[in-house]
Amino acid sequence: MNLNERMNVLFSGYKANPKRLVEDLIHFIFLILGLITVGCVLIITVYLIISGLPAIIEIGPLEFLFGTKWASTASEPSYGILAFILTSIYGTSGAIIIGVPIGFFVAVYLAKMANKRFKDAMKLCVGVLAGIPSVIYGLVGMTVLVPAIRLIFNVPDGASLFAAIIVLAVMILPSVINVSLSALEAVPHEYEEASLSLGATSTETYFRVTVPAAKSGIFTAIVLGIGRAIGEAMAIMMVAGNVANMPGLFKSVRFLTTAVASEMSYSSGLQRQALFSIALVLFFFIMLINAALNFIKTRSQKI
Amino acid sequence: MIEGLSNKRKAWCALMKALCYISLALVVALTAFMLLYVLAKGIPNIIENPKMLIETPSVRRDIDGILPDIMNTIYVVIATLIMVLPLGVGAAIYLTEYAKNRKVVEIIEFASETLSGIPSIIYGLVGMLLFVQLFGFGTSLLAGSCTLVIMNLPTIMRTTEEALKTVPQSYREGAFALGAGKWRVIRTVVLPTCVNGIVTGCILTIGRILGESAALLFTAGLAHRLYGFFEGMANSGATLTVALYVYASERGDFDIAYAIAAILIILTVIINLITTYLGKIMERRNGQ
Known part of the structure; x- marks a missing residue:
């Protein structure tokens, strides 16, 4: 059959039943709508690579990633982003170390020990905490936390990595609590009943039976927290001081995200391209996190 | 014991x-x-200073005002919802009603998860490259709204999908048995029963738009001028959240910043109360 004949067959089918043409068209439209997300991901990836790679090549990948000096506006500019990478890693780890345990214990309490009314109230609390815009965290951090750090730790400027870690820890709390909570709630009651009947106390049961059974969900919560912390820009821009130092707990620092946000408005030429390269590095980290999430998901499905 | x-x-x-x-x-x-x-x-x-709610700011006449920011926020919310609703709901319909190939579903779901994990600052950059520069929208509310559309697509998709999954299969079968075509079944039977889920998605999206700053900073800009809807779409303008950032961080004007923050907090609480309420309605319906 050549193409013409095929078209004829196709159209005669539609002629006999014109409704089918409409249905097929609508099916096609929905397929396109469904594929839009895929298109968006592809566009974002391609655009970031296209606009991020030239500067990395021009500066030299090693010099870019492991250079310790960032002086984009100097007469002899130097573009090394090791300080930003390390700051992002330290800041995120700090936020995880503070935020995850708090979120974890709250989730265990809400899932297992709280009564229904208190749990609903707390869920609303956590929802509000999640919904508060990040700039408000930045604002409160700027006007309350930063001066407090300056007074308590007696440092010249409170705007520091430490302030950023605290703000990030608060900001990841809601997602850690919510995701762990639903994982803990999904554990079958039989597990707990078996443990209780063997003589374990209820607290022991919750922490030694329920929590290990919800392990993959809790890991997901941690990884999601990492993702949120590493991607947050505006709140930490307001409290971290924004100077391109190597990270130190009470030093003014710049994260990967804030490096992009703070110079974008006035950048040009190679400096601007270098900012896109930083975004590309950030994107790479986010993709690693996504891969980790997927890995946890497929592994828990197998079990 | x-x-x-x-x-x-x-x-x-x-x-x-x-x-x-x-x-x-x-x-x-x-x-x-x-x-x-x-x-x-x-x-x-x-x-x-209640007049700030209805004033346009002017440095020369020393007037504080956040009306333009309020209007810009409303414009952005409307424009984003108009664009994201058909796309997100359509994608969800495809996934639950049409898609037969599991590979395609997996790819789409992976893409939507990836989108929801991308930080807003990266959306800001890509939005700037794509909508502001390539499409030539300039730094405008329209460019900002388009960026927000991509950001919020996964939210609308997920909530709609969840709602579609709760529509009993028997509704569809009943309609098919009466001779309705697939599109007609979706339009007249499936969609009306999952309006709750779509509304929840809209409200979550409004919440995210209210809180968004990094993605809008480079796409929608910082201007505080008062425009009508279509004029505003073509011009640069700050939403409440962006204005908060500018007042606090660049001008050091904490009084206005906190005033805006109070408004945003109240809206956040209201949005959470509504979503909780809608969630309860859904739960009750599914329990029946």
């Missing part, structure tokens, strides 16, 4: 319980502090 426990076990139980209560107290205190502190600092500023 407790008497039989060794001291070590008793101590461990007590410690774990104590940690739970401490963490809980911290979270409650934190939420209460955030709400009360921002309201306490912000509301007096609004009461002292």
